[in-house]
Amino acid sequence: MDISYIINELAEDRENYFNAVAPPIMQSSNFAFKKVNDMRQAFADEYSAFLYSRGLNPTVDILRKKLAALDAAEDCLVFNSGVAAIFAAVLANVKAGDHIVSVDKPYAWAQKMFNVILPRFGVTTSYIDGREIENFERAILPNTTVIYLESPNSWDYALQDLSAVAELARSKNIITICDNSYCTPIYQRPVEMGIDLVLQSATKYISGHSDVVAGVLSGRKEMITKIFNSEYMNIGSGIQPFNAWLLIRGLRTLPVRLEHITKTTHTVLSFLKKHPQVESVIFPFDEDFPQLELAKKQMNGVCGLLTFVIKADNVLQVERFCENLRHILMAVSWGGHESLIIPKCSGMQRSFFKAENPDHRMLRLYVGLEDADYLIKDLERGFDSMNNS
Ligand SMILES: *Cc1c(COP(=O)(O)O)cnc(C)c1O
Numbered sequence: 001m002d003i004s005y006i007i008n009e010l011a012e013d014r015e016n017y018f019n020a021v022a023p024p025i026m027q028s029s030n031f032a033f034k035k036v037n038d039m040r041q042a043f044a045d046e047y048s049a050f051l052y053s054r055g056l057n058p059t060v061d062i063l064r065k066k067l068a069a070l071d072a073a074e075d076c077l078v079f080n081s082g083v084a085a086i087f088a089a090v091l092a093n094v095k096a097g098d099h100i101v102s103v104d105k106p107y108a109w110a111q112k113m114f115n116v117i118l119p120r121f122g123v124t125t126s127y128i129d130g131r132e133i134e135n136f137e138r139a140i141l142p143n144t145t146v147i148y149l150e151s152p153n154s155w156d157y158a159l160q161d162l163s164a165v166a167e168l169a170r171s172k173n174i175i176t177i178c179d180n181s182y183c184t185p186i187y188q189r190p191v192e193m194g195i196d197l198v199l200q201s202a203t204k205y206i207s208g209h210s211d212v213v214a215g216v217l218s219g220r221k222e223m224i225t226k227i228f229n230s231e232y233m234n235i236g237s238g239i240q241p242f243n244a245w246l247l248i249r250g251l252r253t254l255p256v257r258l259e260h261i262t263k264t265t266h267t268v269l270s271f272l273k274k275h276p277q278v279e280s281v282i283f284p285f286d287e288d289f290p291q292l293e294l295a296k297k298q299m300n301g302v303c304g305l306l307t308f309v310i311k312a313d314n315v316l317q318v319e320r321f322c323e324n325l326r327h328i329l330m331a332v333s334w335g336g337h338e339s340l341i342i343p344k345c346s347g348m349q350r351s352f353f354k355a356e357n358p359d360h361r362m363l364r365l366y367v368g369l370e371d372a373d374y375l376i377k378d379l380e381r382g383f384d385s386m387n388n389s
Contacts, residue, residue: 001069003070003186003255006066006069006070007066007251007252007254007255008252010065010066010069011061011062011064011065011066012062022249023059023062023245023248024058024059025059025241025242025244025245026053026057026058026059026241027241027242028053028057028241029052029053030051030052030053031049031050031051031052039051046228046229046233047225047228047229053238053240053241054233054236054238055228055233055238057238057241057244059241059244059245059248060078060238060239060241060244062244062248063078063239063244063245063247063248063251064076064077064078066248066251067185067202067206067216067218067251068218070185070186070251071180071185071189071191071198071216071218072185072189072191072192073191073198073218073219073220073224074219074220074221074224075218075219075220075221075224075225076216076217076218076219076224077216077217077224077227077228077232077238078202078214078215078216078217078238078239078244078247079214079215079216079217079232079237079238079239080213080214080215080237080238080239080240080243081201081203081213081214081215081237082107082179082181082199082200082201082202082203082213082214082215082216083107083109083110083201083215084215084235084237085199085200085201085215085216085217086107086109086110086113086177086179086199086215087113087231087235088217088227088231088232088235088237089177089197089199089217089227090110090113090118090146090148090177091231092223092226092227092230092231093145093146093175093177093197094118094121094123094145094146095123095145096121096122096123097122097123097143098122098123098124098143098144098145098146099123099124099125099126099141099143099144099145100114100118100123100124100125100126100144100145100146100147100148101125101126101128101136101139101140101144101146101147101148101174102114102125102126102127102128102147102148103127103128103129103130103148103149103150103151103153103158103160104127104128104129104130104158105127105153105155105156105158106148106150106153106179107150107154107179107181110148110150110179114148125148126139126141129158130149130151130158130159130160130165131158131159131160131291133161133164133165133168136165136168136169137168140168140172140174144172144174145174145175146174146175146176146177147165147169147174147175147176147177148177148179149162149165149176149177149178149179149190149195150178150179150181150182151178151179151180151182151188151190151298152182152183152284152295152299152302153182154181154182154305154334154364155307155344155362155364156282156307157182157282157283157284157289157291157295157305157307158291159284159291159294159295159298161294161298162178162190162193162194162195162298163193163194163298165195166193166194166195166196167194169196170194175196175197176194176195176196176197177195177196177197177198177199178190178195178197178198178199179199179200180198180199180200181199181200181201181204182302182305183299183301183302184200184204184205184206184254184258185200186205186254186255186258186300186301187258187299187300187301187302187303188298188299188300191218191219193298196219196220196223197217197218197219197223198217198218198219199215199216199217199218200215200216201214201215202214202215202216202247202250203215203333203335204333204334204335204336205254205257205258205304205335206247206250206251206254206335207246207247207250207335207336208250208253208254208257208335208336208337209246209250209336209337210333210335210336210337210338211246212243212246212247212250213243214239214243214244214247257369258301258303258304260369261303261304261367261368261369262301262302262303263372264367264369264370264371264372264375265283265302265303265304265306265367267372267376268306268365268367268372268375268376268379269281269283269286269306271372271376271379272306272308272379273286275379275383276311277310277311277383277386278308278309278310278311279308279309279310279311279358279361280308280309280358281306281307281308281309282306282307282308282309283302283306283307284299284302285299285301285302303367304334304335304366304367304368305334305364305365305366305367306364306365306367307362307363307364307365308362308363308365309358309361309362309363310361310363310383310386311361312355312361312386313355314353314355315345315350315353315355315360317386317387318343318345318353318361318363319343319345320382320385320386320388321343321363321382321383321385321386322341322343322363322382323385324381324382324384324385325341325378325379325381325382326378326381327339327370327374327375327378328340328341328365328375328378328379328382329341330342330343330346333366334366335366336368337368337369337370338368338369338370339365339366339367339368339370339375339378340365340366340368341363341364341365341366342363342364343362343363344359344360344361344362344363344364345360345361348360
């Protein structure tokens with residue numbers, strides 16, 4: 001299916017709403033019936049009818065169809081956050097006594113679920129370095145039911161060979177779940193590589209304007225239907241109609257935004273690589289990236305997020321760099337119009353900072369929709385300020 005068709009037309013039944021180009025926001029909690037039998041059928045199969053908006057809603061349905069098509073998946077569900085999508089995907093595929101194999105350092109709240117919530121129900125998790133397929137083979141136990149992936153990781157961009165992991169998992173009847181937030185379906189489609197369930201935080205590029213928190217979970221119809229009828233309805237964290245409408249609006253410009261950000265990211269990256277205050281950069285399509293070949297094989301593109309290590313003798317220099325930026329905001333998240341930065345040292349006490357450790361001098365930069373020159377001037381301002389006390 002053409003991406004242009006998916007984004008501009010798919011699932012938009014305009015004749016049903018006065019030929020409006022933008023779809024209506026069906027801000028309704030419930031839907032009325034004329035016939036008892038129609039209501040009976042809706043009760044019997046809520047995934048086939050508009051009954052109550054914790055289940056299906058017409059505005060959300062337009063979005064679901066588009067997002068599933070973009071993921072090349074049969075079906076998808078849209079949640080009120082990326083984390084709700086992670087929770088539903090994992091919960092649907094474990095029971096007491098089961099074991100999960102997860103990549104090292106997955107998204108923080110995925111880790112909290114694995115480390116804090118699931119052990120209360122007798123589900124254990126082993127973390128592995130997902131860059132080598134042998135590590136998956138070694139970690140799989142007879143009771144492993146889920147392999148949890150995040151490729152690339154959103155700080156060090158470690159990748160997993162998605163086709164190889166999917167094949168291994170299939171041979172052992174294990175479900176694979178992959179967090180695809182970094183790439184979006186425009187740049188990577190794990191379903192096409194055999195991954196069972198793919199999720200992304202739609203808060204990032206799908207929204208694109210830093211004004212919605214949402215998540216997408218895609219997969220085969222039978223698996224998504226089962227999750228709808230159980231975890232989705234029970235957690236009750238489906239996306240609300242207005243937020244779904246904002247995501248439809250975000251989708252209209254998704255490829256253009258990514259294209260622009262891709263160009264700007266490359267310019268900013270070259271600037272950083274040449275800068276005397278920069279020790280190294282980490283970016284999946286950089287020629288020095290250790291997994292460049294795999295990145296080029298399974299991703300169509302890459303943009304926005306990059307990590308760089310600055311040369312600094314102490315934590316205050318790193319802090320001065322960040323605090324003297326005028327346009328790049330110091331904030332979490334990414335995927336919006338605005339460029340952002342997070343210093344790794346904001347996650348630790350100052351006294352813990354060791355200048356010898358390059359990880360402590362890491363900064364994660366998100367390149368937004370501003371012009372490259374505008375951002376480079378701002379970064380220069382940060383570098384210039386490092387040695388002023
Ligand atoms: C932001 C993010 C999430 C969580 O999504 P929310 O929408 O914030 O709940 C999950 N995975 C990755 C990689 C993320 O960046």
